[in-house]
Amino acid sequence: MAVSILGICGSLRRASLNRALLVAVQQTLPPGTTFTFDDQLGGLPLFNNDLTDPPEAMALKAAIAAADGVVIAVPEYNYSIPGVLKNALDWVSRPVATAPLRGKPVGLVGAATGMSGTIRAQTHMRQMLVFSDTPVLAQPEVLIPRAHERFDADGNLTDEPTRALLTRFGIAMIAFVERHRVPLSA
Amino acid sequence: MAVSILGICGSLRRASLNRALLVAVQQTLPPGTTFTFDDQLGGLPLFNNDLTDPPEAMALKAAIAAADGVVIAVPEYNYSIPGVLKNALDWVSRPVATAPLRGKPVGLVGAATGMSGTIRAQTHMRQMLVFSDTPVLAQPEVLIPRAHERFDADGNLTDEPTRALLTRFGIAMIAFVERHRVPLSA
Amino acid sequence: MAVSILGICGSLRRASLNRALLVAVQQTLPPGTTFTFDDQLGGLPLFNNDLTDPPEAMALKAAIAAADGVVIAVPEYNYSIPGVLKNALDWVSRPVATAPLRGKPVGLVGAATGMSGTIRAQTHMRQMLVFSDTPVLAQPEVLIPRAHERFDADGNLTDEPTRALLTRFGIAMIAFVERHRVPLSA
């Protein structure tokens, strides 16, 4: 059975390296995987727990619920994930009991122009996903330093070691998704 | 010389416990301190590094720059700081070289209905402020668990141990601000 | 088939609350689970990567390899895990390719006399286990605050809500172990 993956990009920039990375993830996933981009983060209002869900939040929750797994591209701003991405997480995480990330297999990838490759942001993201009881793929980590040297001006991945890493990530991610949908024996 | 403190609340909720906590901080600061509330976080658009600063971001940067120190009330959503607060941090942190949080003394407080009292969110916030080279008061930490039992329906602090903690925090915060504005000898 | 769990206590204290907690975990595991205590952490020398494995490190690695899953009781010293526990982790984590924690399901529990219930230490422990590609149970978290009020002088658990939490933890832990030993289809 085909595995469906939802890709979420934490940056709103038009020429985002993390969006380019997510496209490269899509291109390197094993055959038989379907991949859907979510581009609704920029349409969400700022989260306020006094409000009811806006349509954009309901749509994002539905997209997560419908996917077998989620891959999130995590930029690093101020040593953490972007406010834009955290804001989306705040919207989709309520009510806790039925939050679509509960039990949903997630993989993280991230690109940065510096040397750290979004280590700090991904560390924070992993901690957040403990709250929602979300299994997160541990290895291989996709931490891409000097990312601007690895994509061309059109956002195409040009670095073969990165492509090899993404291929290993894709295989591990699909196995991770399959492990989490195996029904356990009674 | 009077010390001026800017208070920033990370929640947009009308009856926010963290806003009530920040009011209590204001009431317990040592005499001679001026305290200004910032209430502009809800007016900021989602951060996009392709855009120039909106007026709300410029106003927030100016308010931080004008204050001797900043106290941030940090709610905890999904084991981290709210997207709303991170979004504001993303706006005020550029350009890096002239970001108003650089060298600005900051204190953190946080209230939660659960037992952890925003430990995880404050830990993340401290890490973020390393990026901007911002000194953050270490102790006393203001981590208020079961906060709903410590304020009345109008948001007034009713718990004396919490008031005593805030008084110690205020004294430490002002000393921290003064330490960081002492000009060093050549 | 019976599930075998290895229990590791991060404290060397004779009357350790974390050891008492681990005993309570053992008592509340579902029927059919075998539980073995490891008490070798205190016999390990300080880790030095110039040295070959001492017998105590080889024994601990073998014990981890033989178990279906591991439950670690994580005290909190200085806002992190004890040096004693980290030292043991340093010994068992090499060589990386054959480290026994690779892919081994782990659950964390922790007791503290303060309010945080070892939140910070467990957060650090989770991050460390990403390195070794170790799946860690997300929820329920076992964070026991004011632990000295929940055990009697002989280390017996006397607090029923804690027992109920441990029972839920045990069920989740065994399901987690079973999920990770299900062979995936080709």
Place this chain on the structure above:
Amino acid sequence: MAVSILGICGSLRRASLNRALLVAVQQTLPPGTTFTFDDQLGGLPLFNNDLTDPPEAMALKAAIAAADGVVIAVPEYNYSIPGVLKNALDWVSRPVATAPLRGKPVGLVGAATGMSGTIRAQTHMRQMLVFSDTPVLAQPEVLIPRAHERFDADGNLTDEPTRALLTRFGIAMIAFVERHRVPLSA
């Protein structure tokens, strides 16, 4: 007045890159700074709070107390600080009220053969030092990736950009120490 710095290396390896880094820190400190190495971490027993301080712990506490500031070289093992270093921290941190790290200015440096340059370990170390109310220099961070390419076989620093970074670190560290020993006006 001369500033005295205590250097502590978190690795016991004979040809430790972090020891070489600490030597390079010593060589690049501003004139008028005295620098003392501590080499007692390997002599400490495993921490057990049931025990009284061994002589090695008392000596380390005295050395920290006598210094104006401390620079710690933080290797990264298992995405955190070495057990050896954490064990030393556990010994010197009691009793809390008189712990020598309370208020003592600390700077962190770290070298690794990989790309991250000990980011994760230093992040953990910073969190630990919040417990002891220890001011930690925020910037510049000294995170040395591919460190084996930056020192020769005798441990001499051969990389000029690293030397320039250490020079900036040394200047910032001494200013940080001086800021924290300025007596505040009454």
